[in-house]
Every structure is written in C-alpha cells, then in structure tokens.
Amino acid sequence: MTFSIKEMAKKARIASRQVAKLTASKKVEVLNSIADNMLKQTDKILAANKEDLEAGRQADLSEAMLDRLTLSEQSIGNIANAVRQIAAQDDPVGSIRDIRRQPSGIEVGKMRIPLGVVAMIYESRPNVTIDAAALCFKAGNAVVLRGGKEALHSNLALAECIHLALKSHGVDPNAVVVVPDPDRAIMNELMTLNQDIDLIIPRGGEGLIRFVSENSRIPVIQHYKGVCHLYVDKAADEVKALSLLMNGKTQRTGVCNSLETLLVHKDIAASFLPMAAAMFAEHKVRVHACENSIAYFDGAEPATEADWDTEYLAMEIAVRVVDSYDQAIEHLEQHSSGHTEVIATQDYSRAQQFIRDVNSAVVMANASSRFSDGGELGLGAEIGISTSKLHAYGPMGAESLTTEKFIVLGDGHIRQ
Template sequence: MDIQVDQIAPRAKKASRELATLSTTRKNAALLQIAQLLEQEKPWLQQENQKDLVAGRAADMSDAMLNRLELSDDVIASMVKGLHELVNLKDPVGSIDQMTRRPNGMLVGRMRIPLGVIMMIYESRPNVTVDAAALCLKTGNGVILRGGSEAIHSNRALATLLKRALEEQGINGDAVQVVGVTDRSVITRLLHEEDNIDLVIPRGGEGLIRNVMENSRIPVLKHYKGVCHLYVDKAADIDKTIPVILNAKTQRPGTCNTLEGLLIHEKVAAGFVPRIAEKLAEAGVEIRGCRKSCTLSKKIVPAVESDWGKEFLALIISIKVVADYDEARAYIDRYGSHHTEAIMTEDYEMAQRFLSEIDASAVMVNASTRFNDGGELGLGAEIGISTTKLHSYGPMGLEELTTRKFIVMGTGQVRQ
C-alpha cells in the first residue's frame, strides 16, 4: 500500500482534533476562501471536468449520469452560493442545551461536538466533494472523500483548491482529503481504519452500498437509492396534481429525490391517467404502466416486473392503478427505499394517515418529492439523505453531523 494512502486516515484524525477547536470565524473564513477560489479557478476546473466528460461519453455514459458529472457554470454558481449560505448558518458546535439542576445542586447539560472523522464514498457528481467538505469543515469534522473513478480529474482539481483554501487560512490541509486514486482496494483499506475514522457515508448505487456494508469495520450511515413514489388519492385536486408530478419527474431526472413511481386511485384513474400520460409524454417521459393504465392511454407501454420499485434516474416513470390507499401503502412498503413518499389529496384525515403510516425519511402532502433536500428544508447544504434511522433520518445538515456529550458542573459534590 502506498505510504501516502496509508497515512490518509491517521492524518485526518490528527487534523480533526485541531479542527474541532477552531472558532466559527476561522471556519467561515475558510469557507469564503473556498468560494473565492471556485470562482477564480472556474476555467481550470471546467477544463479538468471536461476530461471526465469526454471519458464518460466514450464509455457510453447515460445523459443523466453525464448531467450529474458536469461542473457547468450553474453548478459552480450553486456551489458558491451554498458556501455563502453555509457561512450564514449557525454553528452548532459548542452549543449547550437541556441544562438542568439535579437535587444535589449539580448542573447537567449536553454540548454539541463534532463526530470526528467522516469518510464519504460517492459516485459521479463532483459538486458533492465541495458540499461534503464544507459541511464537515463548518461542523469541525475531518473528512475523507472518495469519489467515483468517472470524476477523478474533477475531484483532484477540487482537492487542490480545498487544500489551498485551508492552508491559506492557516488550517491543517489534512482536515479535508480527497482520495486521488481509482484503485478500489483503497476503499477496503480505509474501511478497516476504525481507530481513525468515526463514520462512513456511502452515497450511490446499490452495489456500492452493499460493498461498503460488507467490508466496513466502521459504523455506516446509508444514503441509499431514491425510489420515490407519489400516490394520487381519490380526493386529489387534479389540476394541482399534474404540475406537481411534472416537477417531481422532469425538473432533474437524475437526482435521488426524483419521482420514479406513480400510484393512482382507481376511482380517479379513468379521468386522470389520460391527462397525466399526455403531459408526461409531451415532456419526453417514457411511461411504463400496469395493464389497467395501458387500457386508459396509448402513451403508456406495458411494464415488466423489474420496473416496479426501480430507480430509473432518467425520463422514465412507472404507473400503477391501485384499488385504494391500503394497496398503495402495501406497494410503497414493498418497493420503496425509505427516501421520499408523497400523496396528493384534499382529504385531511387521509393526509394525516399517510403522514403517520408511511415510513420514509420525508413524507409529503401536496408537494413535489424534489423538496427532500437540505436547502429546501431549511438546513442549508447537506452531505446526503440518510435512509437509515441511526443516528439520522433524512437530509444530513449541520446538526446531523454532530453528536452531544454530557457536561456536568458541580461545586464539589460526591456520590453517596
């Protein structure tokens, strides 16, 4: 094993101890420095990113994946905006709550502290490199970032800027490390560094997550696939429902909070299916449906078993007509990925039932699944969307990247 790779985790651990004590002012200064360098070095970043895009096209990468890979002007502007927004968010580190006085006079409270060192393993989307680094920096966590081989040039370039920004602010550059090699054995080696790494967050396909789970000696928090559904209840406002579905499916079809499956109550199917099929087809969406939905619109092709519960990450959607809410819930229980589930209904009791009974990191009433995002939910940027419940469920913002320790303030008390 290359000595540089072998030293990644120990160096990150050492740097994390220094980072944990940094003031909010210094952390924010580093974030602003990163934003400045992203703007300043944009032509070079895009030149390096172009190498990945050329290789991706040569490898017949899908349009959705190429879209996730590109560091366009808009993507870089979004990263810069996110950094500035993060600067304005409250730093959770060091905050104390639940301070109570015990009968013996001691004060007992809980203080937020960094988790330590976080390793994130992800595919494509090099903007994740900056988002994750920034969140970990703000929360005082060291971070090791291992992007996919398809984004290697982009991530190496971003690593250069991140390290430069930290060091220009007098911060140990080892606090943010990007693994700049594509050898997969490096991941396995790092997954055994339980003494130096505190949490692993895999973000990508099912194969990646399964591999991490099977090989890690470190606690794993899964950012699993996004098989998101929307159930059109018999009490749905159809005019309100159509634009919500179009937004959820077509705004950015390659993201994890994109709508993949549409469930429609049979009492509204006859009038609704032809309308929504027409609108989806106009937007370039391929529709794969159950037998009943196919009889209602020629725009729908018959679905096969593998279409149910599939994360298409493309302009493809599955449609199924269901007898009632109970059938819709059973379908979601079977095929959902605990990411995002939505209902369109004007029935208050049905909406409340959906909210309480559906198990997902975000459950929505009369809103697009695309809102399951840290920024849209008021968290600022997020490192991913946890589809497991320990220790976080849903978008992981600043607070989710910290834990709490007990603090005790006494006046000489001893236990009796």
C-alpha cells in the same frame, strides 16, 4: 507517487481536534474564502476539468458520466454559492439543550459535538469534493475524500482552493485530505481504518454502496434506491396533482427523487387518469398499469409485482388504483424504499394523517418529490441521503455530521 492512506487518516484525526475547537465565525471565514478561491481560480479548475474530460472521452466514458464530470463557469459559481449558503447556516457545534437538575442535585444536559473524521467514497462528480469538504468543516470534522479516478485533476484543483483557504486562516490543511491515488486497494484499506475514521459515506451506484457496507469496519451511511410515490387522494386538486406528477416524473429521470409509482384513489381515477394519460403520452412515459387503470393508457403494459419495487430512473412509471387511503398506506408499507412519498389532497385532515402515518425519510403534502434534496430542504447542500433510519434519515447536512454528548455539572456530588 507513494503514500500511506493510514498516515493520511492519522493526520486527519490530528487535524480534526483543531477543527472541532474552531469558533463559528472562524469557520464562516474559511468557508467564504474557499468560495472566493474557487471564483479566482475558475480558469485553473476548468483547465484541470478539461484534462479529465479528454481522458474520459479517450477511455470511452458514457455521455451520462461525462455529463456528471463536466464543470463550467456557471456550475463553479453554483458550487461556490452552495459553500456560502453552508457558511451562512447556524453553526451546529456547541449548542446545549435540556439542562435539567436531577434528583441527586447534578445538572445534566446535552451538547452537540463533531463526529471527528468522515470519509467520503464517491464517483465522478467533482462538486462532491467541495460540498463534502464544506459540510464536514462546518460540522467541525476533518474529512478524507476519495473520489473517482475520472475526476482526479478536477478534484485536486478544487482541493487547492480549499487548502489555500485553510492555510491562510492558520488551519491544519489535513482537515481536508484529498486522496491523490483513487486506486481500489486504497479504498479497501481506507475501510479498515476504524481507529482514525468515524464514518464512511459512499456516494454512487448501488454496487459501490453494497460493497462498502459489507466490507467496512467503520459505520457506513447507506443510500439505496429511491422508489418515490405520489398518492393522488380522492380530495386532490387535479390540476395541482397533475403538475406534481409531471414535475416528479419528467423534470429529471435519472435521479433518486423522481417519481416511480403513481397511486390513485378509485373515486378520482375516472377523471384524473385520462389527464395523466395525456401527459404521459406527450412526454413519452412508458406505463406499467394495474388491471383497474390499464384501460386508460394506450400501449401500457400490465404491472407485475416486481414493478412496485422498481426504480426505473427513466421515462417510465407504475400506476395503481387503490380502493382507499388505507390501501395506499398498505402499498407504501410494502413497497416504499424509505426515500420520499407525496400525497396530493385538499383534505386538511388527510394531509395531516399522511404526514404522520408514512415514515419515509421525506414525507410531503402537495409538493413535488423533486424537492427531496439537501439544497431544496434548506441544508445548503447534502453530503448524502440516508435511506436507513440509524443516525440520519434522508438528506444529510452539516447537523447530520455531528452527535451529542452528555454534560454533567456538579459541586463535588457523589452517588449514594
């Protein structure tokens, strides 16, 4: 198949002008129609997915990769539901805020508008195709989707559900472009098309993200590692704290919102750490402990400086006893990856202070770090998680795919 990625991006730019002007209700109709099409075409999608899985097994993909690639009737239903949730959210485009009359007499406000064209570069998860298309469309953007070659058949089957919905509502199908050839050279060319693409979001391993960040001529949203912390304050409810620790560390380990470091206030260490140790033993969690906590854990290794910055993504955790709240904050200032930090405390003032003091993308009091996810935070789905503070910070939903322009209303006003 020969095609030009440059031409595709240009067509997406043209389509983006139509999408930007669609009414909120038209966008809701199209999104619900995408969800309907997915349910109607479940068999077709599963057949395409089977092709990808068979090719994947022949290519000796890892089990983890095959797992991410696999769709089922249930997962298709879940993805369709996420699309309906996105459809049901407030429309982020067109809202006007803060109109104020200035001393010159002009009225100035800000109006929320789409970014234009967003490009996604991702690996093998086919759900990203739908999530990204739905979020970009909700935000009034066109999107260029370049998924991994392992998921190509699945992605094309999902794209058909999208294109049918667009066409049946009179929307230019180039509003959602699925790149039909996931060749590396295509990706490299995509990153140079700053005339027609406004933002690139890479989703995948750190290598991919660094590669895109360093080579793209288009702004990039970066999502680096999540070294998430739970700080158990001296005023913590120990049962709740243990439950946050267990959920954060053991529910799923290969995800960026799992816990990697436990900080414990010294006044509660003697009663809390034995409970933590028993839970770790039960779940076979390997422990890297500081010198003040190592005695509580059977077979723990001494934590090195490197442990405080390690994303284990496994049944493995670093543990440190801190002398004070301030020392916990200091630890976070040095080692936080800016993703998610949690305090367990029953002390109202302390919880409030932590929420203000810690400037990670997601800061929690008495809730599991595993909630740090677009769906759980109320975004319907997420197109990515930004760990840099520019433009967006944390899980990105439709609103993160928009910007604001100034609007000025005068009646022949000129500047003196």
